[in-house]
Amino acid sequence: MENTTTSARERLVKSNKNKSNGELRGKMIVTLSAIIMITATVAITVFLATKGLQAFLVNGVSPIEFLTSTDWNPTDEGNPKFGAFPFIYGSLAVTLLSALIAAPIGIGAAIFMTEIAPAWGRKILQPVIELLVGIPSVVYGFIGLTVLVPFIRNQFDGIGYSLLAGTIVLSVMILPTITTIATDAMGTLPRNLREGSYALGATRWQTIRKVLVPAALPSLLTAIVLGMARAFGEALAVQMVIGNSRAIPSSILDTSATLTSIITLNMGYTTYGSVENNTLWSMGLILLIISFVFILIIRYLSSRRRI
Amino acid sequence: MQTTTANKSVFDVKDLNLWYGSFHALINLNFSMYKNEVTAIIGPSGCGKSTFVKTLNLMVNMIPNVHMSGEINYNDKNILNKKIDLVELRKQIGMIFQKGNPFPQSIYDNVAYGPRIHGIKKKKQLDEIVEESLKDVALWDEVKDRLQSAALGLSGGQQQRLCIARALATKPEVVLMDEPTSALDPISTLKIEELITKLKEKYTIVIVTHNMQQAARISDKTAFFLNGEVVEFSDTNQLFSNPSDKRTEDYITGRFG
Ligand SMILES: Nc1ncnc2c1ncn2[C@@H]1O[C@H](COP(=O)(O)OP(=O)(O)OP(=O)(O)O)[C@@H](O)[C@H]1O
Ligand SMILES: [Mg+2]
Numbered sequence: 001m002e003n004t005t006t007s008a009r010e011r012l013v014k015s016n017k018n019k020s021n022g023e024l025r026g027k028m029i030v031t032l033s034a035i036i037m038i039t040a041t042v043a044i045t046v047f048l049a050t051k052g053l054q055a056f057l058v059n060g061v062s063p064i065e066f067l068t069s070t071d072w073n074p075t076d077e078g079n080p081k082f083g084a085f086p087f088i089y090g091s092l093a094v095t096l097l098s099a100l101i102a103a104p105i106g107i108g109a110a111i112f113m114t115e116i117a118p119a120w121g122r123k124i125l126q127p128v129i130e131l132l133v134g135i136p137s138v139v140y141g142f143i144g145l146t147v148l149v150p151f152i153r154n155q156f157d158g159i160g161y162s163l164l165a166g167t168i169v170l171s172v173m174i175l176p177t178i179t180t181i182a183t184d185a186m187g188t189l190p191r192n193l194r195e196g197s198y199a200l201g202a203t204r205w206q207t208i209r210k211v212l213v214p215a216a217l218p219s220l221l222t223a224i225v226l227g228m229a230r231a232f233g234e235a236l237a238v239q240m241v242i243g244n245s246r247a248i249p250s251s252i253l254d255t256s257a258t259l260t261s262i263i264t265l266n267m268g269y270t271t272y273g274s275v276e277n278n279t280l281w282s283m284g285l286i287l288l289i290i291s292f293v294f295i296l297i298i299r300y301l302s303s304r305r306r307i
Numbered sequence: 308m309q310t311t312t313a314n315k316s317v318f319d320v321k322d323l324n325l326w327y328g329s330f331h332a333l334i335n336l337n338f339s340m341y342k343n344e345v346t347a348i349i350g351p352s353g354c355g356k357s358t359f360v361k362t363l364n365l366m367v368n369m370i371p372n373v374h375m376s377g378e379i380n381y382n383d384k385n386i387l388n389k390k391i392d393l394v395e396l397r398k399q400i401g402m403i404f405q406k407g408n409p410f411p412q413s414i415y416d417n418v419a420y421g422p423r424i425h426g427i428k429k430k431k432q433l434d435e436i437v438e439e440s441l442k443d444v445a446l447w448d449e450v451k452d453r454l455q456s457a458a459l460g461l462s463g464g465q466q467q468r469l470c471i472a473r474a475l476a477t478k479p480e481v482v483l484m485d486e487p488t489s490a491l492d493p494i495s496t497l498k499i500e501e502l503i504t505k506l507k508e509k510y511t512i513v514i515v516t517h518n519m520q521q522a523a524r525i526s527d528k529t530a531f532f533l534n535g536e537v538v539e540f541s542d543t544n545q546l547f548s549n550p551s552d553k554r555t556e557d558y559i560t561g562r563f564g
Contacts, residue, residue, distance in 0.1 A: 192408035200421040201397035
């Protein structure tokens, strides 16, 4: 019995009839797509790495200075300074703060859609989310600039351009990412988990808090990290509202700058191959490395998924 | 329909009807389930067995568009009454599902879940309940050294017994089981059947099963469902050896279903 089935299967697998031309062509097309994607990724990484290291290897900028010094003054003729720490700090600060705002709202909305009002909650929130995704980042920046910055200026002292403005704009921008993934995570939990909990006499909140959220936790964290990755890489909208100063902000009402905003602001004014231009590439390399860390975290979290 | 029992009834079902939207799924059910007995529910697929057991702990309330009429008297109190306390009811009436559904937590936390949500916080008391419940389902010796490891790492049969332990931990009076062994191998099935026979000393059990030998082996009373109606309800021995309805006879002799 066992023997005849395996040999029949082998015969089918090995049979030439199935290896028609169409099959082969299809296989070539998809393989090619995969190769193109891998090549593009590798090429960009290698290019970024070579360009990003040039400031250190060719121009002699100290990597330690670059990563830790707070002094950024690349255009000083006699004594240029290449401390990118304020921008690294700004990038991380704005990313963490926006995740801090967007994560509870996004996960809350996801729970609302899957647990509280599954019938109509999704119908309303789904289009809202899609709309948020569809708005271009320059429009977010523009709205932030026109509404948020003056608002902050009027409410608090200062000029309005601030870490706070950047954080708020970014939290709205990453909200759809977090909500969508969190909704998927909650929605794909097996129904029998809910039933099991309700059948023991648990209330809806107990079921959500003690069974569903813990069960979905790795996926929920993935949602947050993906949102952070998005915030970390966003340039345009942040640049428009954050103020782009060179100092480390001492409060969320201070102006600040991010790696991305410094790159977009300065790339047009530097000549290709100059030290300053090369240090912008180094910042790009740091962006890549930190994004890579985000991916590693996501990988780790998905391997821990329990359902 | 004749039954003999010395026990008091736990559930008295009177003229129970249930509709899913306009679909009449349960039609004029009238029978009782008795304390410390095993009542088996048998019948062909789609005849309303699961629907019926889900009415007993009002899990049907979670399904949209369900409405019911009649009475389900649980210890002489009609639970179809609007003012019933669902938390208290489900604490007293445990339920086991077709497929074991442990939470993705540790073995300990699974069993302690019920007591915890019902307000027990003391570690020592929880420890005792966990041990006692796991002993009740003969799982204690197998898992006592790894209470903190993941429940989903257990075998299918162990998971199902864990779910029974989890239900027992709230100290229920009744345990409802909807085809608890249909996803299990013969050995695990046998273990659960032995367990049910033992459990009925302490609990009242209502079990849905497709397996007629199982019903015959473990139950005291059997209800035969067909198209939403109870065709016959009587002592298990009587129903299987001398059914009073032709349709029951056809079903248990395997002529349809
Ligand atoms: N949520 C629901 N909405 C509408 N109809 C339903 C729902 N659940 C069950 N039904 C219908 O009610 C009838 C009884 O279903 P039920 O699940 O109680 O059958 P069952 O006897 O448990 O079957 P099985 O042996 O296959 O588990 C079926 O016709 C089914 O299609
Ligand atoms: Mg069923």
